[in-house]
Amino acid sequence: MARVRKTLRLRVRAGDTDFTGFVFNPRVIEWFSVGRIELLRSRGITLLGDGRLTVDGEPLGVSLVVGEVYARFQAPIRFDDQISLQTEVTEVRDKTIKFSFTVRRILDREVLATGASTSVCIDRETRRSSKIPPRISELLTP
Amino acid sequence: MARVRKTLRLRVRAGDTDFTGFVFNPRVIEWFSVGRIELLRSRGITLLGDGRLTVDGEPLGVSLVVGEVYARFQAPIRFDDQISLQTEVTEVRDKTIKFSFTVRRILDREVLATGASTSVCIDRETRRSSKIPPRISELLTP
Amino acid sequence: MARVRKTLRLRVRAGDTDFTGFVFNPRVIEWFSVGRIELLRSRGITLLGDGRLTVDGEPLGVSLVVGEVYARFQAPIRFDDQISLQTEVTEVRDKTIKFSFTVRRILDREVLATGASTSVCIDRETRRSSKIPPRISELLTP
Amino acid sequence: MARVRKTLRLRVRAGDTDFTGFVFNPRVIEWFSVGRIELLRSRGITLLGDGRLTVDGEPLGVSLVVGEVYARFQAPIRFDDQISLQTEVTEVRDKTIKFSFTVRRILDREVLATGASTSVCIDRETRRSSKIPPRISELLTP
Numbered sequence: 001m002a003r004v005r006k007t008l009r010l011r012v013r014a015g016d017t018d019f020t021g022f023v024f025n026p027r028v029i030e031w032f033s034v035g036r037i038e039l040l041r042s043r044g045i046t047l048l049g050d051g052r053l054t055v056d057g058e059p060l061g062v063s064l065v066v067g068e069v070y071a072r073f074q075a076p077i078r079f080d081d082q083i084s085l086q087t088e089v090t091e092v093r094d095k096t097i098k099f100s101f102t103v104r105r106i107l108d109r110e111v112l113a114t115g116a117s118t119s120v121c122i123d124r125e126t127r128r129s130s131k132i133p134p135r136i137s138e139l140l141t142p
Numbered sequence: 143m144a145r146v147r148k149t150l151r152l153r154v155r156a157g158d159t160d161f162t163g164f165v166f167n168p169r170v171i172e173w174f175s176v177g178r179i180e181l182l183r184s185r186g187i188t189l190l191g192d193g194r195l196t197v198d199g200e201p202l203g204v205s206l207v208v209g210e211v212y213a214r215f216q217a218p219i220r221f222d223d224q225i226s227l228q229t230e231v232t233e234v235r236d237k238t239i240k241f242s243f244t245v246r247r248i249l250d251r252e253v254l255a256t257g258a259s260t261s262v263c264i265d266r267e268t269r270r271s272s273k274i275p276p277r278i279s280e281l282l283t284p
Numbered sequence: 285m286a287r288v289r290k291t292l293r294l295r296v297r298a299g300d301t302d303f304t305g306f307v308f309n310p311r312v313i314e315w316f317s318v319g320r321i322e323l324l325r326s327r328g329i330t331l332l333g334d335g336r337l338t339v340d341g342e343p344l345g346v347s348l349v350v351g352e353v354y355a356r357f358q359a360p361i362r363f364d365d366q367i368s369l370q371t372e373v374t375e376v377r378d379k380t381i382k383f384s385f386t387v388r389r390i391l392d393r394e395v396l397a398t399g400a401s402t403s404v405c406i407d408r409e410t411r412r413s414s415k416i417p418p419r420i421s422e423l424l425t426p
Numbered sequence: 427m428a429r430v431r432k433t434l435r436l437r438v439r440a441g442d443t444d445f446t447g448f449v450f451n452p453r454v455i456e457w458f459s460v461g462r463i464e465l466l467r468s469r470g471i472t473l474l475g476d477g478r479l480t481v482d483g484e485p486l487g488v489s490l491v492v493g494e495v496y497a498r499f500q501a502p503i504r505f506d507d508q509i510s511l512q513t514e515v516t517e518v519r520d521k522t523i524k525f526s527f528t529v530r531r532i533l534d535r536e537v538l539a540t541g542a543s544t545s546v547c548i549d550r551e552t553r554r555s556s557k558i559p560p561r562i563s564e565l566l567t568p
Contacts, residue, residue: 013463014162014460015160015459018221019156019160019161019220019334020156020335020347021161025313025317025350025353026311026313026317029313030310030441032310033441034440037439037440037506047505049303049447049504050303050304051303063304065304066357067356068354068356068357069354070352071352072352080473127360155321156321157314161475162476162477162489162491163477164491167492167495168458169452171455175297175450175451179297179298179364189363191305191445192446193447207448207499207502208499209499210499211455212494213494213495215492220333221333222331222333269502298445299452302440302443302445302505303505304440305445306445308441363444363445
C-alpha cells in the first residue's frame with residue numbers, strides 16, 4: 001500500500017548552526033515544520049494566511065496545531081551539508097495526525113536525526129479540538 | 143531635554159550564534175525588534191496580538207511596520223556575552239518613527255554593534271501608511 | 285531532598301511567534317536550550333566558546349550535546365506573554381543527563397508546555413560519548 | 427559586461443513569519459546570508475566549517491564577516507509566498523566586498539524588499555581585516 005510521504009532536499013544554512021560548529025537542535029524541529037507543510041501541499045492541502053486548511057482552493061473551518069514533537073539527534077549535522085528530509089504520515093485518527101521524520105546526509109545516506117510529531121485538528125471558531133474533515137483524512141490515508 | 147530611550151540587558155544565547163563561533167548577524171536585527179517593543183512598553187504603548195498599538199489599554203486603529211533597517215557590526219559578539227541594548231527614538235515625523243540602537247558588551251562597555259530603523263505607521267483597515275496618532279507622537283517625543 | 289532546578293522568566297518575542305498568531309513550536313525548544321544553560325550556570329558550570337564545560341574557571345575536556353528532545357504543547361502561547369520556564373535535572377547517569385521543562389504563563393500559572401531532553405557527554409578529542417566528569421555529576425545531583 | 431549575480435527561489439516558511447501575519451523583518455536578513463553563500467558557491471568559493479574560504483578545494487587563511495547590512499521592506503511578504511532572491515556583487519575593493527539583494531514575489535515580480543551588505547575579509551590568525559586574496563577578487567569581478 002502506497003505510503004503518504006514526501007522527501008525534500010535542504011542545504012544547512014549558517015543560521016541553522018550554532019557556536020559549537022554543528023546544527024542547533026531546534027532548527028531540526030523547524031525543518032519538521034517545513035516537511036509537514038510540503039507533505040500536505042503534495043496532497044493538495046495548503047494553509048491560508050490565517051492558518052486554515054484549504055483543499056482545492058476551498059478553505060475549511062479548521063487548522064492543524066502541533067500538540068507534541070520528538071526528535072532524536074544521531075550524528076552531528078554541519079554547515080553546508082546537503083540533507084534529505086523525509087516526512088511521512090504514520091497515523092490518521094479522529095482528531096489527530098501523526099507524522100514521522102528522517103533526516104539523512106545526502107552524500108552517504110547516513111541518518112542524522114529522526115523524529116515524530118502529532119498535529120491536532122482545531123476548530124477556528126471555538127479554538128477547541130475538532131474532527132478532521134473527511135476530505136483531509138482521505139488525502140492523508142494511503 | 144530628556145531623551146526617549148530604553149536600555150535592556152541580554153545574554154547571548156546559543157541560538158544567536160553560528161558555526162563561525164560568533165553571533166549570526168540577523169540575530170542582532172532581532173534584538174533591535176526587542177529593543178523597539180520594550181522602548182514602546184516603557185512609554186505605555188503595547189502591541190495587541192493582531193499588531194495594533196494600544197495606549198492605556200485602548201487599542202488604536204494603527205500598527206507600526208519596519209520600513210528600513212541598518213546595522214553595523216563593529217566587533218565580534220560571542221556566546222554567553224552579556225550585552226546591553228540601548229534603543230532611542232531619534233525622530234518622530236508625520237507617518238514615521240526613527241530608532242537608533244547601540245549594542246555594548248557589559249563587561250567593558252565596548253560597542254559591538256550599532257544600528258537604526260524606521261517604522262511606518264499603517265492603518266489596519268486600508269493597510270496603507272497613515273498619520274501617527276497624536277497620543278503616540280507625544281509619548282515618543284522628549 | 286533539594287532538587288536541582290532553575291526557573292527563568294521570559295517575555296515572548298515577536299520572533300518567537302508565527303503567522304498563526306501563536307508561538308512557533310520550535311521556539312519552545314530554543315527556550316529549553318536557554319533553560320539548560322542557565323541551570324548549569326546556577327550550579328557553577330559554564331560553556332566555553334568551543335562548547336567545553338567549565339567548572340570553577342577550569343575547562344574540562346567534554347561537551348554536552350542534545351541527544352533527544354520532546355515537547356508537549358498544552359495551550360497556545362501568545363506574543364508578549366510573560367512566561368516562566370522551570371528546568372530540572374531529572375536523572376544523572378554514567379554518560380547522560382536528563383532534564384525536564386515546564387513553561388507556565390506567569391499571569392495565571394497555567395502550564396502552556398512541558399518537555400524533556402537528554403544530553404550526552406562527548407569527549408572533545410574523540411567526539412565519542414564519554415563518562416560525565418565526577419565534578420559535574422556532583423554539582424547536578426541533589 | 428556580465429554581472430556576478432545569483433538568483434535563488436525560496437518558499438516563505440512558517441518560521442519566517444510572526445504574529446502580525448507577515449514575514450518578520452530579520453528573516454529577510456537571514457535570506458541575504460543564504461544569497462551571499464550561494465553566490466559564492468556559484469563562483470567556486472565555499473566556506474569550511476570554521477568559516478575559512480575555500481577555492482577549488484584549497485582552504486585560504488581568510489574568512490568573510492558581515493560589517494554592515496541594510497534592508498528596505500517595500501511590501502508585505504506572506505507565509506507560503508514563493509519569492510526570488512537575487513544577490514549581486516556590486517563592488518570588490520581591497521578588503522571589502524559589497525553585495526546587493528532584491529526579493530521579488532515570483533507570481534507577479536513585485537519587489538518586496540531590497541538590501542545591501544558589506545563583507546570584510548578577516549585574517550583567521552590575527553582576526554584583523556586583511557586583503558582579499560587575488561583568486562577571490564578575480565572570481566567575483568565581472
